[in-house]
Amino acid sequence: MLLSELNERERRFKLALRAGIPVLLLTFLVFYSLFTQEGVFTFNLINSSLIAAIVFITIYFNYFLIEMSVKESIIDNTTQSFNEKAFLDKLHVYKPKTLVLLVVDNLYTINDNYSAEKVDLLLYTIIHKLNTTLNQYGIRSPLIGRRYGAEFLIAINKEDHDVKEIFEKFISENHTIIDIEVDYAFSAATNTGENIEQILGQLKDILGTEEETDKKSNTVKPAEELGRTEQSIIEALKNKQFKMSFRPLESTKTGQIEIYEIVSKLKSAEQEDILPRVYLPIINRLGLGVEYDLSLVEHVIKLLPLIDEKISFTFNLSPFSLRNKHFQEKFFSLLEEHKIKTSRLIIQLYERKTHHDLSSYFKTLSTFRIKGVRICIDNFGSSNASMEYMKNFKFDIVQFDRSYVTNLKDTTTLAMLSSLITMSQDLNILTVAKWVDNDEQKNKLSTLGISYVQGFGISKPVSEQALIHSYN
Numbered sequence: 001m002l003l004s005e006l007n008e009r010e011r012r013f014k015l016a017l018r019a020g021i022p023v024l025l026l027t028f029l030v031f032y033s034l035f036t037q038e039g040v041f042t043f044n045l046i047n048s049s050l051i052a053a054i055v056f057i058t059i060y061f062n063y064f065l066i067e068m069s070v071k072e073s074i075i076d077n078t079t080q081s082f083n084e085k086a087f088l089d090k091l092h093v094y095k096p097k098t099l100v101l102l103v104v105d106n107l108y109t110i111n112d113n114y115s116a117e118k119v120d121l122l123l124y125t126i127i128h129k130l131n132t133t134l135n136q137y138g139i140r141s142p143l144i145g146r147r148y149g150a151e152f153l154i155a156i157n158k159e160d161h162d163v164k165e166i167f168e169k170f171i172s173e174n175h176t177i178i179d180i181e182v183d184y185a186f187s188a189a190t191n192t193g194e195n196i197e198q199i200l201g202q203l204k205d206i207l208g209t210e211e212e213t214d215k216k217s218n219t220v221k222p223a224e225e226l227g228r229t230e231q232s233i234i235e236a237l238k239n240k241q242f243k244m245s246f247r248p249l250e251s252t253k254t255g256q257i258e259i260y261e262i263v264s265k266l267k268s269a270e271q272e273d274i275l276p277r278v279y280l281p282i283i284n285r286l287g288l289g290v291e292y293d294l295s296l297v298e299h300v301i302k303l304l305p306l307i308d309e310k311i312s313f314t315f316n317l318s319p320f321s322l323r324n325k326h327f328q329e330k331f332f333s334l335l336e337e338h339k340i341k342t343s344r345l346i347i348q349l350y351e352r353k354t355h356h357d358l359s360s361y362f363k364t365l366s367t368f369r370i371k372g373v374r375i376c377i378d379n380f381g382s383s384n385a386s387m388e389y390m391k392n393f394k395f396d397i398v399q400f401d402r403s404y405v406t407n408l409k410d411t412t413t414l415a416m417l418s419s420l421i422t423m424s425q426d427l428n429i430l431t432v433a434k435w436v437d438n439d440e441q442k443n444k445l446s447t448l449g450i451s452y453v454q455g456f457g458i459s460k461p462v463s464e465q466a467l468i469h470s471y472n
Helices: 003-035 045-071 084-094 105-111 114-134 163-173 196-212 223-238 277-287 291-304 319-323 326-339 358-370 385-392 402-406 409-426 438-448 464-470
Strands: 100-106 143-148 150-156 183-188 219-222 242-251 257-267 310-315 344-349 372-378 397-399 432-434
Touching: 003 409, 084 143, 084 150, 100 114, 100 163, 100 344, 105 319, 114 143, 114 163, 196 319, 219 464, 223 257, 223 291, 223 372, 242 291, 242 464, 277 291, 291 310, 291 319, 291 344, 291 464, 310 372, 319 326, 319 358, 319 438, 326 372, 344 358, 358 385, 358 432, 397 402, 397 409, 402 409, 409 438
Parallel strands: 183 219, 257 310, 310 344, 344 372, 372 397, 397 432
Antiparallel strands: 100 150, 100 183, 143 150, 242 257
């Protein structure tokens, strides 16, 4: 049985005692006073009404407390583990040495293909199987809670166990539960301190970075290391310590480099590179996304006058920043201040899924296009949202998903890419193929009518210093 279930039974028993004892005492005192009235008890109107009132109050009071008990339950109804509030409350007393965040990565797909009852049973089974695995490693009564959805929190009050080994064993043995295939990811922090909520956020950040690379490459890190990473990111952003590399886009018509795609990193105080997949989740969680994008834009705008005026830069900006009024005002103010030709800036949007409010989103993009800033959609063709975007907004540039370039020998892929290029040409949209590694790919793409090619087969990325030097 889970620790949460034992705690819930204990809580309800104590609540019943707290509710029952005062009522029993009240009933006893009333009956005592009635029976001692002149030594005789009579069922007159007053006494009968009093007894009826006592019975009614007793029943109502107990029903009320039972209802309150259910509402204030410490367990999650689906999994019978602790709910998030109860879990966090107990953490401050439990003070675990290791805190783990376990996530069912494919819950969205599972929800689409199975009934709600079966999904609930799956989550319930996962928690109880996890509890059994932990018990096998000698971890008795572990603290297990459900955060929300398929995110589970586990507190282990021991350091002498190999946490990574435990969870890798659990995952390997439970890839299929009740005939449903389950994908997991987990992250863990050891030596946890007082700021539990901050550590939970950092664990979520770790999972966010792993989802972009390898979902199976989970890790266990000391909480102090997580805190230092977060502090390094905050300091680097505060001091605007960017380290940029520039990927050349070569025109298939002129053979000249006309656009550079910017890949940005942050530089820590120790002069170590901090990758976007590490710092972006943390920046977003801390609410610093707009500040980061403004600093990036300012850096790019100040760089443009040092480069040939025929060169443009394309870089990624968050949709949340683009919608922010303060960001828009500062963006256009910087352009005006530095007398930059707006078409030299190309805002790159990472396309993965359709936004819920497309009309509002495209209205925001139009605010920038009206000023002459070009809009590029990246990873075009990677999802069903591609056509929705094309139907509702006139993009300046589309960058095709990597899979099209790496599978050019596949007849179906080639036919699809050819159709997309033709459609883009008809709409006066420039096209970009990235990940071009050899002349064969380059020649085939040029024949199809692609506008720009990028990759190691064209040129390696250059540093900011090398870029400035090459144009001066």
